[in-house]
Amino acid sequence: GPKVLQIPSHQIIDMGQMVTLNCDPVSNHLYFYWYKQILGQQMEFLVNFYNGKVMEKSKLFKDQFSVERPDGSYFTLKIQPTALEDSAVYFCASSLEGAQDTQYFGPGTRLLVL
Amino acid sequence: GEQVEQLPSILRVQEGSSASINCSYEDSASNYFPWYKQEPGENPKLIIDIRSNMERKQIQELIVLLDKKAKRFSLHITDTQPGDSAMYFCAAKPGANTGKLTFGHGTILRVHP
Numbered sequence: 001g002p003k004v005l006q007i008p009s010h011q012i013i014d015m016g017q018m019v020t021l022n023c024d025p026v027s028n029h030l031y032f033y034w035y036k037q038i039l040g041q042q043m044e045f046l047v048n049f050y051n052g053k054v055m056e057k058s059k060l061f062k063d064q065f066s067v068e069r070p071d072g073s074y075f076t077l078k079i080q081p082t083a084l085e086d087s088a089v090y091f092c093a094s095s096l097e098g099a100q101d102t103q104y105f106g107p108g109t110r111l112l113v114l
Numbered sequence: 115g116e117q118v119e120q121l122p123s124i125l126r127v128q129e130g131s132s133a134s135i136n137c138s139y140e141d142s143a144s145n146y147f148p149w150y151k152q153e154p155g156e157n158p159k160l161i162i163d164i165r166s167n168m169e170r171k172q173i174q175e176l177i178v179l180l181d182k183k184a185k186r187f188s189l190h191i192t193d194t195q196p197g198d199s200a201m202y203f204c205a206a207k208p209g210a211n212t213g214k215l216t217f218g219h220g221t222i223l224r225v226h227p
Contacts, residue, residue, distance in 0.1 A: 004157065031213055033213065041219065042118075042120075042219045042220060043203065044217070045215060045216065056212060056214055058214070091157070101163070101165075101207060101213075102148070103148075105158045105159070107155070107156060108157065
């Protein structure tokens with residue numbers, strides 16, 4: 001089936017530093033999403049993105065978070081500066097335009113902030 | 115916002131028997147209910163979904179039921195196999211104007227030979 005890739009699979013970073021999580025969505029998909037999963041809890045919606053703009057974001061999408069997809073390259077989530085509570089698994093997802101409902105997920109990036 | 119409750123958190127069944135996972139939601143505007151299966155270290159994979167204009171959907175051994183009045187939906191796996199062992203997540207999408215999925219906490223299913 002459709003595959004979403006995420007790079008890196010793991011990232012360890014010191015608190016206060018910047019981190020960029022990269023997502024390579026399904027090639028013809030135009031809607032992109034980030035979800036956050038803390039160990040033992042459910043995935044929680046952060047943000048969705050279409051046509052170069054943030055469409056929706058949740059309370060978890062703090063001011064330190066930003067997303068972009070410059071020139072059709074990776075869809076990125078940047079956290080600057082990072083905080084201890086940002087430690088989690090971050091899942092990227094994508095869906096087709098006009099069929100937003102079916103979201104395909106990547107394998108996640110495990111972020112540890114020390 | 116939408117909240118989704120999922121039970122049980124752990125489910126152990128014997129190979130060949132059925133397994134059922136139940137979810138409930140709060141927002142009556144929710145209109146799309148996907149189920150994802152996640153194996154260790156892998157991405158969540160969509161296995162079946164149901165929209166609010168349906169009450170039942172079956173794909174091979176997977177059956178999903180939706181009761182809009184009670185705001186409940188459920189996944190039933192008939193004739194379980196060891197390969198069905200995984201984490202299962204239900205989710206709900208509150209309306210046509212949002213792409214946001216709200217997930218349940220997940221159910222760990224273990225199918226014993």
